[in-house]
Amino acid sequence: MGKYGRVCRLALLAGAGWGVFACGAWGGPPVPTQKVTLSATLTGDAADLFGSRETIWGASLSPDGSKVLFLTSNQRSGTQLMVASSAGGRPPTQILQSDGTPMTLRWCDWADDSRIVCDVTGSDVVNAELVGFQRLMAIDVDGKNSKLLSQQGSMNDALRISQFSADVIDWNEGRNGKLLMARDHVPEQTTGTRLANTADGLGVDMVDTHSLAATKVEAANPSAIAYIGDGKGAVRLMATEALSSGGNLSGVRKWFYRRRGSRNWEGFSDVKADGHGLRPLSVDYASDTVYCLDDRDGRDKLYRVALDGSMKTELIYADPKADVDDVLRLGRQARLIGAATTTDQGSVAYFDPEYQKLAGALSKALPNLPQIEFVGSSADETKLLLSAGSDTDPGRYYVFDKTTKHLNEIALVRPQLENVPLATMTPVTFKAADGTVIPAYLTLPPSGPKKGLPAIVMPHGGPASHDNWGFDWLVQFFAHQGYAVLQPEFRGSTGYGDDWMLQNGFKSWRTAIGDVTDAGRWLVAQGIAAPDKLAIVGWSYGGYAALQSNVLDPDLFKAVVAIAPVTDLDVLRSESLGFTNHNLVSDFIGSGAAITDGSPARHAAMFKAPVILFHGTTDQNVGVGESRLMNDRLRAAGKQSSVVIYPNLDHQLPSGEIRADMLRRADAFLRQSMHLAAAGQAN
Numbered sequence: 001m002g003k004y005g006r007v008c009r010l011a012l013l014a015g016a017g018w019g020v021f022a023c024g025a026w027g028g029p030p031v032p033t034q035k036v037t038l039s040a041t042l043t044g045d046a047a048d049l050f051g052s053r054e055t056i057w058g059a060s061l062s063p064d065g066s067k068v069l070f071l072t073s074n075q076r077s078g079t080q081l082m083v084a085s086s087a088g089g090r091p092p093t094q095i096l097q098s099d100g101t102p103m104t105l106r107w108c109d110w111a112d113d114s115r116i117v118c119d120v121t122g123s124d125v126v127n128a129e130l131v132g133f134q135r136l137m138a139i140d141v142d143g144k145n146s147k148l149l150s151q152q153g154s155m156n157d158a159l160r161i162s163q164f165s166a167d168v169i170d171w172n173e174g175r176n177g178k179l180l181m182a183r184d185h186v187p188e189q190t191t192g193t194r195l196a197n198t199a200d201g202l203g204v205d206m207v208d209t210h211s212l213a214a215t216k217v218e219a220a221n222p223s224a225i226a227y228i229g230d231g232k233g234a235v236r237l238m239a240t241e242a243l244s245s246g247g248n249l250s251g252v253r254k255w256f257y258r259r260r261g262s263r264n265w266e267g268f269s270d271v272k273a274d275g276h277g278l279r280p281l282s283v284d285y286a287s288d289t290v291y292c293l294d295d296r297d298g299r300d301k302l303y304r305v306a307l308d309g310s311m312k313t314e315l316i317y318a319d320p321k322a323d324v325d326d327v328l329r330l331g332r333q334a335r336l337i338g339a340a341t342t343t344d345q346g347s348v349a350y351f352d353p354e355y356q357k358l359a360g361a362l363s364k365a366l367p368n369l370p371q372i373e374f375v376g377s378s379a380d381e382t383k384l385l386l387s388a389g390s391d392t393d394p395g396r397y398y399v400f401d402k403t404t405k406h407l408n409e410i411a412l413v414r415p416q417l418e419n420v421p422l423a424t425m426t427p428v429t430f431k432a433a434d435g436t437v438i439p440a441y442l443t444l445p446p447s448g449p450k451k452g453l454p455a456i457v458m459p460h461g462g463p464a465s466h467d468n469w470g471f472d473w474l475v476q477f478f479a480h481q482g483y484a485v486l487q488p489e490f491r492g493s494t495g496y497g498d499d500w501m502l503q504n505g506f507k508s509w510r511t512a513i514g515d516v517t518d519a520g521r522w523l524v525a526q527g528i529a530a531p532d533k534l535a536i537v538g539w540s541y542g543g544y545a546a547l548q549s550n551v552l553d554p555d556l557f558k559a560v561v562a563i564a565p566v567t568d569l570d571v572l573r574s575e576s577l578g579f580t581n582h583n584l585v586s587d588f589i590g591s592g593a594a595i596t597d598g599s600p601a602r603h604a605a606m607f608k609a610p611v612i613l614f615h616g617t618t619d620q621n622v623g624v625g626e627s628r629l630m631n632d633r634l635r636a637a638g639k640q641s642s643v644v645i646y647p648n649l650d651h652q653l654p655s656g657e658i659r660a661d662m663l664r665r666a667d668a669f670l671r672q673s674m675h676l677a678a679a680g681q682a683n
Contacts, residue, residue, distance in 0.1 A: 046679065047667070049416050050477035051660030056411045059397055060109045061086065061385040063173070063332060065378030067141070068385065068399070068410065069095075069108055069116060077648075077655040079105040081118060083141055086383065086399045088410055095143045100655075101648050106134075109168075111209040112177040114141050117149065117168060123618055123650070129578055132620050136166040136181070138209040147212055150183065162186045169204065170229035173332040173379055177209040180235070182227050185220035202227070204235055225253065228290070230283040231333035234258075236307060237280050237290060238265065248583040255280055259309055260288055266309070273584055278305065281327055282336050291316070291336050293324060298498040300324045302339050317349050323495050330355070330374050331381055337374070342495030344427035344439075345370070345469040362386070362400075365407060369393055371470055389413070391425035391443075394471045414473075421446040423479035425469055430488075430522035432515050439496075440519060441467055441487040443479045444528075454676055455484040455529030457520045457549075457557070461540035463505025463512065466493040477663050478537070481679045483670075484528050490515035490545075505541060506569060507590040509548060509598040516545050517553045533674045535559040537666065540622060540651065541566065543613075547600035547630065550607050559673035560611040561666045564622050564651050567601040567630040569594075575623050601626075604633035610640035612669045614662050616649030 059070040069083045070092075077100030084092035096118065098105045108118040121134045136149040150165035162184045170180035185199035201222035205214040218227065223240040230236045239253045251273035256265040257280075269292075271277035278292045289304045300323035306312040317324060319341040328338040328348065338350040350356035355374065362372050369388035375397070376385040382402050389395030394414035400407050412418060423446045429437050444450050456478055460467045467487045475485045489496065492505030492512035502508035520536065523529035536557045538546035543565025550560060566572050569589050576585040589595070596602060611634055615627040627643050634641035644665060646658050653659055671678065 045664070046477060046480050047660040047663040048656075049420060050473050050480065051658075051663045052414065052416055052656045053654065053659070054394075054413050055415060056397065056413055058107045059375055059385060059387070059411075061376040061378055061383060061399070062110050062113050063175070063379040064113045065380075065383035065399075066113070068397075069110065070397075070411070071105055071108065073654075073656065076657055077101065077104075081105060081108050081116070083116075084410070086385075086408075086410065088408060093143075095139060095141070096146075104654070109171070111138060111171070111179055112175060115139075115177040115209050116141060117179065117209060123620060127578070130618060130620055130623075132163065134164045134166075136168070138177075145210075147209070149181065149207060149209065149212070169227050169235075170231060170233065171332050171334070172233065173231075175379075179207055179209060180217065180229050180233060181205055181207045183207075206233070228280055228283055230285045231335070232285055234260075236260075236283050237268065239271075239280075243580060244583075247580060249580050251584050251587070253277075257290070257307055259307060268305075268311075273587070275300075278303070282329060282334060283307070284335065285333070291327065295498065302327065316351065319343070319347070321496075322347075323497060325495055328374065331377050332379050342466055342468075362388075362407075369396070371395070387413075389471055391470055392422040394473075420480070422471070422476055425472075425475070427469065428486075430519060432491075432518045436491070436515075438491075438515050438518070439489045441469060442528075443475050443485045443487075445479050445482050445484070448482065450484075451527045452530045453484045453528060454482060454533040454670070454674055455486065455520075455523045455535070456670075457516060457523070457534070457536045458485055458487050459490060459516045459519075459536075459538045459542040459545040460487065460493070461538075461542045462494070463492045463541045464494050464501070465541075466495040474537075474539070474663075478667075481667055483535075484523065486519050486523055488515055488519035490519075503590075504588060505545075506588065506598065507594060509594070510552070513545055513548050513552050517549050517556055520549075520556050532558060533676065535561070535670050535674065537561040537563075538565065539563040544600070547611070548598065550609055550611075551600050551603045554606050554608045557609050559670050560607075560609050561614075561669065562611065562627070562630070563614045563653070563662070564616065564619055565613065565627065565630070566622055567626040568599040570599065571601075571626055571629065572622070601630045601633045604630075604637040604639060607634060607637070607639045610669070610673045611642075612666065613641070613643040614646070614653070614666075615643065616646045616651065616653050618648055619651045621651040 053073040055072050056070045059068055067083055068086050072080050072082055079098050080094050081096040082092040082094055103120050103122040106119045106121050108116055111117050117138050123130055123132045138149055139146040166181055166183045168179050169182050172178050182202055182204050185203055187198050187200040199220040201220040202224040203220035204218035204227050206217055207214045218235055223242050224238055225241050226239040227235050228237040237257045239255050241249055241253050253271040255268040257268040269278035271279050276295050278294045281291045283290045288307050292303045292305055293300050294303055301318035302316045302324045304314045304316050317339045322341040322343055324339050325342045326340045327336050330337050337352040337355050338348055341347045366388050369390055371389045373387050375387050384400045386398050387395050397411045398407050398409050423443045425441050425443045428440050428442045432438050466489055478485050490512045491500055491502055492508055505512045520534050524531050534557055536546040543562035546560050546562045573586050573589050576582040613627040615624045617624050631641050631643040
């Protein structure tokens with residue numbers, strides 16, 4: 001389950017040190033001439049192979065196109081920033097590393113050809129509450145001259161926390177290392193005769209990432225929560241969200257805009273907590289417009305709105321069956337080149353004729369890798385960084401030179417799976433009990449029988465989310481082990497319009513969970529699943545769905561695996577106490593009988609299937625206490641239950657070793673619970 005935008009303004013955050021970072025040359029294995037191979041093929045079992053973290057993600061091309069930066073991982077929770085030649089042929093250089101406790105590298109990008117900006121996150125305990133925080137830093141391409149880009153100030157004199165301290169809103173085309181940054185300004189108390197900083201709230205500065213010299217562009221505003229620039233150094237839109245007298249967010253974001261050359265803010269739109277209203281995405285400088293999403297006629301559509309004072313609105317793209325799910329941006333100005341929708345295998349519409357033509361040509365050049373994405377480009381767009389993958393290919397990165405038409409493969413996302421047979425993911429549909437047709441993805445083992453299998457229903461997290469066609473390490477592991485896996489897009493999922501969302505997966509849990517249990521019945525009715533070999537596995541809201549399905553129908557599933565699950569809706573509500581979004585969280589969850597009926601921990605006596613739970617102790621999305629509570633309630637009711645707690649890991653369990661351990665334990669639990677032979681042995 002994702003964040004609800006938790007923001008805390010109530011206490012001082014303990015100091016976060018930077019000692020977890022180190023610089024130096026990479027001492028990894030030698031690299032072949034044409035590929036950056038970051039780790040040797042693992043020789044462990046299937047849990048090691050599939051639980052291993054990605055070896056490359058977050059890749060970005062330098063403005064001059066000569067270098068690629070990317071993040072990579074060890075098999076624990078550490079993350080490294082690497083830089084390599086875009087032409088290949090030389091080992092990458094390690095620039096930074098974090099061990100994940102408490103700081104984690106989340107993303108990095110180029111300020112210019114010699115300077116890199118990185119986003120780091122962590123957590124700390126404040127007044128007995130686990131609180132997350134984020135900072136921006138800059139470092140030279142040789143690993144030297146690291147500086148904190150977030151607003152500086154005295155921690156001892158600060159009057160409130162700065163949780164999410166800075167963001168880049170304009171990369172300034174990768175020139176001279178100067179960026180337009182939204183920065184959180186924290187007021188300080190006055191000590192003696194010294195007048196402390198009185199600025200409070202989110203402002204915008206032009207920051208030199210080399211020297212830290214900053215020029216104020218927008219004064220700090222305590223109500224501001226976001227700004228959007230035009231790619232040319234001007235701020236054109238601002239969002240505000242006021243706090244009530246009780247210190248809680250209102251749930252309504254007010255957007256304002258400026259006409260070109262003006263300093264006056266004019267009203268643009270109001271966006272409610274449910275997402276209704278014009279939601280600005282990016283400014284197109286050439287046409288003096290802003291691209292927006294808006295929910296009209298029950299589906300998200302892409303619009304373009306004039307910023308000249310007329311508010312002229314033009315529909316750019318819509319799908320009659322699905323929401324516009326995402327937009328595609330490219331270049332140092334992050335200009336919008338297309339949009340994606342939620343369909344069987346995903347659909348992309350390109351608005352830029354050049355990239356529409358190029359995408360078609362690349363699809364022919366890479367026929368087995370239909371998921372092609374333009375990840376980045378050089379400043380002049382003569383060189384492109386792209387990724388390509390499929391359901392049976394975890395993905396690989398390429399650099400394409402428009403001038404020479406040369407496509408150079410530079411890295412594999414999961415090299416350890418290069419020669420491992422992977423399973424095909426097939427879009428299917430099934431009927432719910434009320435006749436509604438539910439879309440889903442079915443993955444069968446890559447070899448062997450296709451009927452009478454041990455099978456898993458795997459509901460997604462969220463609940464405001466959906467699954468996508470493509471490689472999924474969790475699905476592929478279980479398919480490799482001989483299970484059929486069905487991922488239902490139950491009602492309450494996003495991507496299919498307002499009617500499909502209902503009230504949300506918590507308030508409308510009976511319908512959402514009913515679709516999940518109907519998915520299991522469909523597997524049995526189709527002969528895919530043996531009735532006595534049907535299990536359910538879920539993560540986050542999916543873990544909640546896995547547990548709650550056994551309240552709705554205790555006889556259907558024979559084993560339950562719940563990872564970081566919600567188990568009691570009142571406990572989930574209490575986890576937002578002391579945060580400014582508490583009222584929004586409370587409204588989202590609901591009240592009354594739905595809380596009692598919809599909390600699996602309150603119905604432990606109904607369970608018949610054995611349960612295993614997994615949870616990390618620093619999970620800020622769903623507290624680890626929820627799994628402990630569920631386990632205690634089940635055991636008190638005389639049910640078979642166990643809980644595995646992983647210290648110092650967050651909601652995603654971002655450790656290759658831990659994920660492998662979880663997969664190994666989950667597979668063994670399912671086999672024992674459903675009386676299955678070990679993988680590779682006949683039943």
